[in-house]
Amino acid sequence: MIGITGYGAYIPRFRIKAEEIARVWNQDGEAFKRGMKINEKAVPAADEDTVTISVAAAKNAIARAGIDPQQIGALFIGSESHPYAVKPSGTMAVDALGIGPEVMVADFEFACKAGTAAMQCCMGLVQSGMIKYGMAIGADTAQGQPGDALEYSAAAGGAAFVIGRDNLIAKILDTFSFTSDTPDFWRREGEKYPRHGARFTGEPAYFKHVIEATKGLLKKTGTTVNDYDKVVFHMPNGKFPREAAKKLGVPEEKIRDSLVVENVGNSYSGSSIVGLTNVLDKATPGEKILMTSFGSGAGSDSFALEVTDRIIKARDLAKKTEYYINNKTYVDYGTYARLRKKLTV
């Protein structure tokens, strides 16, 4: 059985409140919070990027796995904000983590679902026996154009998973993907900020792919949503995962633990998997978890997981996701603009 041997999250400490963004753009912050269900979002410090976030999350994952980093045979970082267009994020991460140099490394990009794609690739490599452990990371310092609705949600954070076949914290029972050419959100080479198709990002993009991938997984595994104790959906905001749950007949209490978006925003490649780390932090052995990511462009990866007894000990071996959610310092819009390098002359 393949599964998660170690997991960890990292969320930057700075936060900006929706009201503060609304104040600058003369918008109604309260209405936004009600509609999109995001109160505040995480902002990376000046010295944080996708690589530092990846390393911080991966350190937590290795601590929980309790393995020698040298046993990790592959590392993939999924992100849409790799600091370099050419020069891998993964090489910096393996050196910082003491992995390799005898290691397979690549960077992934698939909008918000590159992290779950990395998990699937590690599963394949472990299953085939090519590697013993694989490190799958999803992390982002997401960009939102000043004044765009994305500014309220595009946040920073990430999660990392050691995928292996022993010492499992959670078994990965199965996975299923659903992908199509759906141009709902994109950023061309050299462009600073992404563009999006506004409401086109909803029905034909997010909902279609999340629902089809989830249904596909349920069919493949012969299960129904009732067989799962906790459910995680990608969180572009707090509204979409709730609607997806409703459409699939999942009661809101089952997604409750995953909804980290309300207080940290959408960390893109980190979004659904940071939600998963928070669910694991609170899970009891034997619980089944359903997770479906979404990446614009568009595709979804759906996973069926089962928590093992090892969760009890393992989760205390590193900082929990709630620690990062609660460890926060508020910044004003000016500081945010400086930290996010929005002030250009």
Next chain:
Amino acid sequence: MKNVAVIGFGQTKFGELWDRSLRDLAAEAGMLALKDSGLEPEKIDAFYIGNMAAGRFAGQEHISALAADHMGLNPIPATRTEAACASGATAFRQAVLAVASGRHDVVMASGVEKMTDLKTSEVTTALMGAADQEWEAGIGLTFPGLYALMARAHMAKYGTTLEQISTVSVINHRHGAKNKKAQYPYEITLEQAMKSQLVADPLRLLDCSPITDGAASVIVASEEIAKKLNPVWVLSVQQASDTVALHDRKSLTELAAAKIAAKKAYEEAGLPATKMDVTEVHDCFSINEILSVEALGYCPDGKGGKFVQDGKVAVGGERPVNTTGGLKAGGHPVGATGIRQIGDIYLQLKGKSCNQVKGASAGLALNVGGSGATANLAILGRELRRK
């Protein structure tokens, strides 16, 4: 001039129809109208289609021939009309005149717009093509801005309030909640409307009609053909023009072209304003409904806000307006709106509306282009006018 009747109507769903193209929409509406009329496609002699900006929205010009071809109507003459948001009613008027003149017996008049393939900012720019490029667009004005200026002027001159303006949207949404083809078929509260995002002071988000995909189509026919088919008679079609640029108008607080068209239409139809049991007006922005009920003579100038606030425009009120949700709740695929309005009056007069006004026997549709430069008005009735 010969008598002309409406004998069929068809409408697509209005909304963000991601998986439907311009031609799909035009063909669906046309086929639905044909089906409603009970006629075979071979009976159609000519085709008019109102469309404002397919060239900018979809890169497609020459949509008259394209739509006719996709409905299997070749080789009949196919003509596109363009008068900004009044493109649809302009097509209707041409169709009516073509039959009234005796040249054709059965004519299809459609309207179509596919707007959601572009970003909102690009749509706003394209729509600004309906205004004066040199004098209005060039200084950064947009349509919300133009109508906001008219709203401000009306508020300053007559004491019209934001609450009165917002009430327009509240009532239209109440009506639209019953309309399955509406883009936003649900109710909104006055508080929601008044507190929605500011777009162009004083107009807020819920004062503005949406960006919409959709098509509508009607079939008009000569008396000879129509009399066997439970027709709704066209008692008058009138069109009047005003300056395109708002600042060239004599007044910012009236739709002068609509006033002129209304006066002529009442004369031609032989019916006064008080006989209009149902009315469609062009609430592209909520202030326009207030300006429209004044232009149509439903209330004195300056009293439109109160007329709305007193509920006179609601179904059950004195002069029901936009009974299926108007442009605000129903959606505003610009080229299709004028035809949709005619169609909704037709349905009311046939007793088939989703929000029926009991015993409606005459109705009026006012389709406005730009900030009022084109006014297209039709009066329909159950009874033929006495000559």
